[in-house]
Amino acid sequence: MLRYLRLLGQWALDWIGALGRASLVWFWSLAGLPRRGDMTLLIKQIYQIGVLSVIIIVLSAFSIGAVLALQGYTQLARVGAQESVGLGVALVLLRELGPVVTGLLFAGRAGSAVTAEIGLMKTTDQLSSMEMMGVDPLHRIVAPRLWAGMICMPLLTLIFNAVAIWGSGLVGVGWLGVDPGGFWGGMQDGVEMWDDIGKGMLKSVVFAMVISWIAVFQGYDSTPTAEGISVATTKTVVYSSVAVLALDFILTLVMYGEFK
Amino acid sequence: MTDNLIEIEGLRFSRGDRIIFDGLDLVVPRGRITALMGPSGTGKTTLLRIIGGQIRPDSGRVIVDGLDVPTLSRTELFELRKNMGMLFQSSALFTDISVFENVAFPLRVHTNLPDEMIRDLVLMKLNAVGLRGARDLMPSQLSGGMSRRVALARTIALDPKFIMYDEPFTGQDPIAMGVLVSLIRGLNESLAMTSLVVSHDIHETASIADQMYIISDGHVIGEGTPKVLRDHPSTMVRQFMLGSPDGPVPFHYPADNFLDDVLGDA
Amino acid sequence: MIRMRTLEISVGAFVLAGIVGLVFLAFRVSGVGVGETSGNYVLKAKFDDVAGLRVRSKVSLAGVTIGRVAKIGVDSETAEAIVTMEVSGDVDNLSVDTGARIQTEGFLGGRYISLVPGGEDQLLADGDTITNTQGALVLENLIGDVITKLGSK
Numbered sequence: 028m029l030r031y032l033r034l035l036g037q038w039a040l041d042w043i044g045a046l047g048r049a050s051l052v053w054f055w056s057l058a059g060l061p062r063r064g065d066m067t068l069l070i071k072q073i074y075q076i077g078v079l080s081v082i083i084i085v086l087s088a089f090s091i092g093a094v095l096a097l098q099g100y101t102q103l104a105r106v107g108a109q110e111s112v113g114l115g116v117a118l119v120l121l122r123e124l125g126p127v128v129t130g131l132l133f134a135g136r137a138g139s140a141v142t143a144e145i146g147l148m149k150t151t152d153q154l155s156s157m158e159m160m161g162v163d164p165l166h167r168i169v170a171p172r173l174w175a176g177m178i179c180m181p182l183l184t185l186i187f188n189a190v191a192i193w194g195s196g197l198v199g200v201g202w203l204g205v206d207p208g209g210f211w212g213g214m215q216d217g218v219e220m221w222d223d224i225g226k227g228m229l230k231s232v233v234f235a236m237v238i239s240w241i242a243v244f245q246g247y248d249s250t251p252t253a254e255g256i257s258v259a260t261t262k263t264v265v266y267s268s269v270a271v272l273a274l275d276f277i278l279t280l281v282m283y284g285e286f287k
Numbered sequence: 288m289t290d291n292l293i294e295i296e297g298l299r300f301s302r303g304d305r306i307i308f309d310g311l312d313l314v315v316p317r318g319r320i321t322a323l324m325g326p327s328g329t330g331k332t333t334l335l336r337i338i339g340g341q342i343r344p345d346s347g348r349v350i351v352d353g354l355d356v357p358t359l360s361r362t363e364l365f366e367l368r369k370n371m372g373m374l375f376q377s378s379a380l381f382t383d384i385s386v387f388e389n390v391a392f393p394l395r396v397h398t399n400l401p402d403e404m405i406r407d408l409v410l411m412k413l414n415a416v417g418l419r420g421a422r423d424l425m426p427s428q429l430s431g432g433m434s435r436r437v438a439l440a441r442t443i444a445l446d447p448k449f450i451m452y453d454e455p456f457t458g459q460d461p462i463a464m465g466v467l468v469s470l471i472r473g474l475n476e477s478l479a480m481t482s483l484v485v486s487h488d489i490h491e492t493a494s495i496a497d498q499m500y501i502i503s504d505g506h507v508i509g510e511g512t513p514k515v516l517r518d519h520p521s522t523m524v525r526q527f528m529l530g531s532p533d534g535p536v537p538f539h540y541p542a543d544n545f546l547d548d549v550l551g552d553a
Numbered sequence: 554m555i556r557m558r559t560l561e562i563s564v565g566a567f568v569l570a571g572i573v574g575l576v577f578l579a580f581r582v583s584g585v586g587v588g589e590t591s592g593n594y595v596l597k598a599k600f601d602d603v604a605g606l607r608v609r610s611k612v613s614l615a616g617v618t619i620g621r622v623a624k625i626g627v628d629s630e631t632a633e634a635i636v637t638m639e640v641s642g643d644v645d646n647l648s649v650d651t652g653a654r655i656q657t658e659g660f661l662g663g664r665y666i667s668l669v670p671g672g673e674d675q676l677l678a679d680g681d682t683i684t685n686t687q688g689a690l691v692l693e694n695l696i697g698d699v700i701t702k703l704g705s706k
Contacts, residue, residue, distance in 0.1 A: 064395075067557070074560050078567045117582055148382075156379035156438075159339050160393045161368040182571030189574035192582055211581065216611060218583040 049244040055163075056170040056243070068171040076137045076172065077179030081186065083136055084129060088187040091128065092194030095119060100203050110209030114217040116195040121218065121227045122283070125188040127275050130234040133180050134267035138242035141172050142263040145246025146256035154247075169243045176239025177232070184231040188224075226282045233274060238267045292317045292449055292481045293338060298347035300330075300337065307333055308344070309505035320475055320482040322496035324489070324527065326536060329502050331485040332376075335451045338483075339373060340364045352448070369397050372442035372450040376457060378434040380426040386413070386437050387422040393444045412440040416470060432463030439470060449481045450474075456488040464488075468495055489528060501527055594645075594679035595623070596638045598653040598666070602688035603634040605664040606655055612638045614668045619644045622666065634688075638666065648673040649681070655689040664689060 099112040145168060148154050154164040192214075199205045218224070242263045249259035293315035300308040307330040315321045323331050336342045337349060340356045349356045354367060380389050390409045394400060400408070413419040416436040426434060435455065442450055452471065456464050472495045475482045486492045492499070493513035501509040501516065501524050509516050509524035517528050526534030542548065603625060612620035620640035628635050640647075650671030655664055671685065 070561060070564050073564045073567070078563045081567060081570070121578070121582075151377050151382075152375040152379035153381055155336075155341065156373065156375055157381075158341055159368060159371070159373045160396060161365045162392075162396050179567075182568060182574075185571045185574035185578065189577045192578070214582055219609060220579060220583045224578050224583055 045248065048248060049240065052165065052169065052244050052247055053173070053240055056165045056173055062166075065171070068167065069174055072171045072175035073179055076141065076175045077182060080133060080137050080179070080183060083132055084183050084187050085190050087128065087132055088190035089194040091124060092116065092120070092191030092196075093198045095124075095191070096195035096198040096203070100199060100205065109203075109205055111213055112199050112205060113196070113210035113214040116199075117192055117214045117218050118223060120188055120191050120195075121223045123227075123275070123279070125184050125191065126227050126231040126234055127271060129180065129184040129187045129231065130238060130271040131268055133176075133183060133235075134238050134242070134271065135264050137176065137179070138238050138263045138267050139260040141176070141239075141242040142246040142249070142260045143256055145169065145172070145243060146249040146251075146259045149247065149249060150251040150253070150256060165247075169247060172243050173239050176242065177235045180235035180238065181228060181231045184228065188227070229282070230275065230278050233278065234271050237270050237274065241267050241270065290316055292352055293483070294348070294350040295338075296348045296350075298334075298337070298344050298349065300333065300342070300344040300347075302333075306505055308347075311347070311502070311506050313500050313507055313510070315481060315483055316498075317481050318475075318479055319497040320471070320484060320495050322492045322499040323483065323485045323502060324487065324492065324499060325502035326527070327487075329504070331502065332453055334502075335373065335453055335483070335485060338451065339371060340367065369445055370448045372445075372447040374435070374438055374442050374450065374452045374455060376454040378426075378431075378438035380429075380434055380438055380441070382426050384425075385422070386418070386424050386426065386429070389426065389437060390422075390441045390444055393441065397445060408444065409440075412444055413437075415443065415474070416440045417466070430463075432459055432466065435459075435463075435467065436470070439467075439474075443474060443478070446478060447480065450483070452482065452484045452486070454486055455484065456486055456491045464491060471495060489530065503527075593620070593639050593642050596620075596640055596647075596677060596679075596681060596683060598636050598638065598683040598686050599628065599631070599633040600636060600653075600655060600686050600688040601633055603636060603655060603664075604689045605657070606636065606666070606689065607664070611665045612640060612668065613665060614644060614647075614670070619668075636666070645676070647677045649675045649677055650685055651677060651683055652685040652687070653683045654687040657689075 095116045096112060099115050100109050103109045103112050103115070145154075148164075148168060154168065157164045157167065196210065200207045200210050245259040245263045245266075249255045291314045293313075295311060295313050298308045298311040299306075311334075313323075323334065325331060333342060337344050338351060338356065340359060343357045351367065352370070354363070356364075356367070359367065380386075381392065384392075387409055390412055391405050394405045394408060398405075410419055410422070413422055416439050418433060418436050418440065421429070421433065421437070426437070429437065455467055455471065459467065468491055471482060471484065474480060484492055484496065496513060498512055499510065499516055500507050503523060509519050509521055511519075513528075516524055519525055519528070523535040525531075526536060532538050606622060606625065608622055608625060610622045611618045612622060620638050622636055623639045624637040626635045626637070627633075636653075647668065648671040650673045652669035652671065654667045654669060656667045657664055668683075677683070
């Protein structure tokens, strides 16, 4: 019994230590003035992290939008309210699915790639040699990836939402025959700029910061072996996903909380 | 200016429960090639990192060129590293940029030289290691030996006074090995540098080292020229120098009596 | 190894795509900017109950959306709700006895304000208040009324 308590205590201390290290990494990466050449690094990372994720985001968005329209239509048709399918799908996407699904996809694709890349640089001593040459790897390698993540994910969420809603429109209006006026008009009447789109984007920004942070830290902190990298990438995906879902719950409570 | 570029006194360092250095003393004289040798896992790479200021020791003095390294501020360390080069075992080239850009990297970071001058310098350094023609290749296209030579070119980009080599000969074919040996010696002489070589390869290292240190159990167990060490009183030193399979470092991992073990289950 | 120029172009395209997405969401999805903002004028109306009416609910005349609810406030002295509406400048011939009723879209839908034209010659101007109002019909109250009436028979 005592043994398990000791293990638990050790695990808790390890975890708190990791949190401390992670905070230091986050702070030291973002502190300091930008230098000549930083913009190039940032652009390269936005390409790697953002542009290369667009395809999976677009494909997923279209599928999800279409499926939501299909399912929504069937259910709403039972009470004759199928014209509201546009509004329903839009609200679900903008408030919840857009930020969350984009977050999960991003963590899986871009997050794990960043972790693996940084972990590999650590294992092959590239980070060390950089330091020996007087270059701070936190500034040169970690910071651009942090910023790029924070920039790319909200943009990807916007693209996701737009494509998904458009996809739902194709299915709802084009295929299922919902009246376009009812579909789009109902949507426009019911969707608010700040309340729905704005708050959803706010969630996306929060998710972006957390996922980027986890991804770079796991890479930077990884054990410098092949196995270490593999463990680190798994951790990134798992922790990020759990964090996104948990934060979503909390943010939803905070932002929309008029629940009795 | 003292005769010694590096002086280490009473170095103590442990990682967790393991004591890595327990009162280590050594000096690296200017303008010479000094070798650090010892069984695997004695922390030779850690020692290089301590000298380079990446790791702080628990206690002891580490004087490099008159400066006490563990006490230096970030800016002072930055200045010191301009004059210091380190060649890693894995060559540690930046895989996302070309050979040319790799060698140009320290120049771009530490100087404000215009592109034409940087180009000339890079080509000169690549020429010194014989790889000027490979300048547009990517690191993934290089063989192990070539990677190391490019890394060496990068290390000498700023004409450092002092270079540390971490296992430069490991895993190289005889020709590549010969190239590296001649490069290390040649550079040390032509650029009037000081070199510190960490290695396992007795033969290669002995052929260029002016003096050697054997490190085991956290401190120095033998020092001197290769010839002196071969006739050293300590059996451990002799075992290392001759590569004998059994001696103070035993062949058998500690276990029970052989016959008892085998017959025990019968 | 991708050339820097291609990289920059694709990053730019990516950011542009994001902005286009935002614009699409803003205009096509949330209906921001319905009606021109210039030429619109403000009308007020007081109701005894605006249950379910929200800011940005629509204001319609004969079934056509001609404006939006801009603000919902309270007049604490008269215990009435004051609704401020923004009406399109095209509709400038509402008489002073125009009626404003809060109605429900469909059976379960959202609330909106329906304007019913009156017969007076004098027209409503920017900032005027509509006095002929009928508040929202709250389903529970209705049912309660019916039950009470049935019970008192």
